[in-house]
Amino acid sequence: VIKKNLELIILGLILIFAGLLYCFKLNNVPSGVYVDEAVAAYDSYSLVNTGADHFGQKFPIAFRFFGAYTPGLFVYINTLPLKIFGLNNFSIRFVSVISSLVQLIFLYLITKFFTKDKLKHSRLLTIFLISFIPWVVFNSRLGYEVTLAQTLITVAVYFLLSSIKNPKFLLISSLFFSLSVYTAHTQKILAPLIIIFSFFLLKIWRYPKKIVLFSFLILLITQIPNFYLVTTNSFWVKTSSINKNYSSLLSDINYQLFQTISPKTWFNQSPDIDIQHQIPEISLFYSWMFLPILIGFIKVFFQKKKSIEIKFIIGFLLISLVPGILSGRFMSTQRLISLLIPFSIFLFLGIDQIIKFIKNKLILILLFVSLIFYSLVMLWRSYFILLPNLYASNWNYGADQATQYIQSNPDKHFVIDNTRNPRQYILFLYYLKYNPQKFHQEIGDYWSKDYYQNTKYISNISFSNLEFKPISDDDFKNINNIIIGDDLTINNSDIDNKGLKIINEIKFPNQKPAYIFYQKK
Amino acid sequence: MNFIDSFIKLNEMETVHQIERMHAYPSRFYRLANILEKRPEFIFVHKIENSFFNFFDTSRFSYKPNNLLFLIFFIFLLLIFNKIFRDQKKS
Numbered sequence: 001v002i003k004k005n006l007e008l009i010i011l012g013l014i015l016i017f018a019g020l021l022y023c024f025k026l027n028n029v030p031s032g033v034y035v036d037e038a039v040a041a042y043d044s045y046s047l048v049n050t051g052a053d054h055f056g057q058k059f060p061i062a063f064r065f066f067g068a069y070t071p072g073l074f075v076y077i078n079t080l081p082l083k084i085f086g087l088n089n090f091s092i093r094f095v096s097v098i099s100s101l102v103q104l105i106f107l108y109l110i111t112k113f114f115t116k117d118k119l120k121h122s123r124l125l126t127i128f129l130i131s132f133i134p135w136v137v138f139n140s141r142l143g144y145e146v147t148l149a150q151t152l153i154t155v156a157v158y159f160l161l162s163s164i165k166n167p168k169f170l171l172i173s174s175l176f177f178s179l180s181v182y183t184a185h186t187q188k189i190l191a192p193l194i195i196i197f198s199f200f201l202l203k204i205w206r207y208p209k210k211i212v213l214f215s216f217l218i219l220l221i222t223q224i225p226n227f228y229l230v231t232t233n234s235f236w237v238k239t240s241s242i243n244k245n246y247s248s249l250l251s252d253i254n255y256q257l258f259q260t261i262s263p264k265t266w267f268n269q270s271p272d273i274d275i276q277h278q279i280p281e282i283s284l285f286y287s288w289m290f291l292p293i294l295i296g297f298i299k300v301f302f303q304k305k306k307s308i309e310i311k312f313i314i315g316f317l318l319i320s321l322v323p324g325i326l327s328g329r330f331m332s333t334q335r336l337i338s339l340l341i342p343f344s345i346f347l348f349l350g351i352d353q354i355i356k357f358i359k360n361k362l363i364l365i366l367l368f369v370s371l372i373f374y375s376l377v378m379l380w381r382s383y384f385i386l387l388p389n390l391y392a393s394n395w396n397y398g399a400d401q402a403t404q405y406i407q408s409n410p411d412k413h414f415v416i417d418n419t420r421n422p423r424q425y426i427l428f429l430y431y432l433k434y435n436p437q438k439f440h441q442e443i444g445d446y447w448s449k450d451y452y453q454n455t456k457y458i459s460n461i462s463f464s465n466l467e468f469k470p471i472s473d474d475d476f477k478n479i480n481n482i483i484i485g486d487d488l489t490i491n492n493s494d495i496d497n498k499g500l501k502i503i504n505e506i507k508f509p510n511q512k513p514a515y516i517f518y519q520k521k
Numbered sequence: 522m523n524f525i526d527s528f529i530k531l532n533e534m535e536t537v538h539q540i541e542r543m544h545a546y547p548s549r550f551y552r553l554a555n556i557l558e559k560r561p562e563f564i565f566v567h568k569i570e571n572s573f574f575n576f577f578d579t580s581r582f583s584y585k586p587n588n589l590l591f592l593i594f595f596i597f598l599l600l601i602f603n604k605i606f607r608d609q610k611k612s
Contacts, residue, residue, distance in 0.1 A: 257594065258580045259580045261594075262577070262578050263579075264574040264575065264580065287570045301601075311605045315602075318602070377557070385545055385550070386545050510544060
């Protein structure tokens with residue numbers, strides 16, 4: 001029985017390993033919560049308690065967040081772990097953990113289309129390697145929509161490729177493509193392009209007419225909410241990042257293109273503009289993976305007789321570049337996340353070639369065991385040691401301790417300096433688990449009126465005993481005010497001049513101040 | 522610094538980063554931190570990796586907006602698409 005099901009058993013063990021890795025210290029690493037995580041989590045919390053997001057909009061199709069109008073599927077799915085585990089860092093990242101595991105299963109299934117060999121060693125080894133690639137580990141532990149969206153695209157691609165042999169799978173594929181559009185902005189560009197490309201490549205018009213018609217109907221019906229959104233400002237907010245000036249646009253595309261095709265980006269140093277998309281001292285893949293991925297890439301591109309699956313993956317690779325290339329002046333690796341599918345195929349083909357090339361089993365085992373050991377040590381060093389320490393400020397370390405202090409002083413009035421982080425009110429809503437109904441009453445109905453047309457978002461705001469705004473001199477005069485800021489809020493020399501004293505200080509792991517609490521003497 | 526030294530010795534800025542990284546390790550991992558951050562073998566591997574990928578770094582070309590490579594790459598993309606559909610037509 002074991003021999004018969006060996007493939008399944010090994011795949012199960014890989015998934016258990018990956019699951020443990022993705023859940024290990026999930027509450028504390030990264031060492032805080034990024035505002036994009038906090039806003040998705042608090043909106044899910046608000047939905048569970050009031051049926052509306054934190055602006056008071058009942059069951060939104062897209063969530064305003066900080067003006068991005070992110071498609072809402074992730075926030076809705078996030079309500080399930082939130083109900084089970086409560087509002088905490090673990091529960092808000094749990095959907096991504098599960099998504100990553102599902103993604104691994106479907107990547108494994110997709111590799112089947114690219115080999116005729118019955119041997120499963122290279123496929124299992126590839127999936128094992130993919131399970132702890134820095135890019136995958138990082139995204140599997142994020143509390144927002146990118147990983148779920150990528151998983152839905154992976155599932156859709158698997159069923160699309162399956163439809164070549166059994167056209168019925170086109171129905172499932174179109175459903176998953178459609179769902180992916182409700183998860184993240186990137187998929188709004190990606191999914192239609194893949195559908196159009198596949199329509200011509202797979203000659204879908206030759207599929208049984210009933211299946212084509214029903215697949216089209218699935219797409220059409222499930223996209224009705226988006227047809228409504230197209231007529232509103234909210235649908236177009238993300239296109240504002242695309243440069244309208246032709247020569248600047250060309251320059252942006254040129255910059256993005258050369259950054260994206262550079263091996264340095266993928267194997268050495270991520271140029272992502274957002275520090276909270278990065279892991280210190282490591283890039284998206286391990287540096288040694290450059291070789292197998294290059295071998296796989298060459299095998300795909302220079303194969304004389306290309307199978308339809310290979311042609312699909314080439315097209316998919318080129319289409320996946322589009323959302324990243326249109327990202328404006330700054331590179332965002334999260335908009336290129338769908339490249340994980342072609343890269344996994346290249347890695348698989350490269351590993352397969354290496355296994356076939358090195359005939360000596362002992363050398364092969366020694367080679368991969370040492371590479372796996374080296375990679376896991378590098379992952380542990382970069383992700384579990386350096387990330388929570390060196391990037392603590394980017395992950396808003398200390399906000400939870402600041403809210404604990406606020407909770408223990410309910411009679412005080414706190415003024416929080418938001419000059420350098422205008423979106424930080426959401427961190428305090430999240431950590432305080434602030435009653436969403438009360439919050440709706442305090443901010444009034446301005447924010448829920450014309451929800452999809454009024455694309456403004458909150459930065460300066462008051463609720464409970466908290467006020468978020470840039471600090472002015474008047475704030476120092478009130479003896480009941482406690483000012484919360486950082487080391488740039490007030491000059492050290494000004495503390496005495498303004499008659500202030502420091503009553504509490506929360507420090508980053510490197511002992512630099514995260515939050516300083518000032519009060520009038 | 523001679524050529525070999527440049528691969529195992531750190532400059533002033535790199536030393537500052539090395540100290541920052543050393544401080545990030547919990548005290549129970551002190552020995553491991555010394556191996557991963559201070560051993561010349563590890564410094565050598567990282568420096569070789571950096572030099573290798575810097576050599577192949579195409580983003581160096583991105584600062585010349587209208588360069589020829591940009592055009593060549595797009596022609597390459599067009600050729601690939603063209604080939605895919607030509608093959609498809611034949612089959």
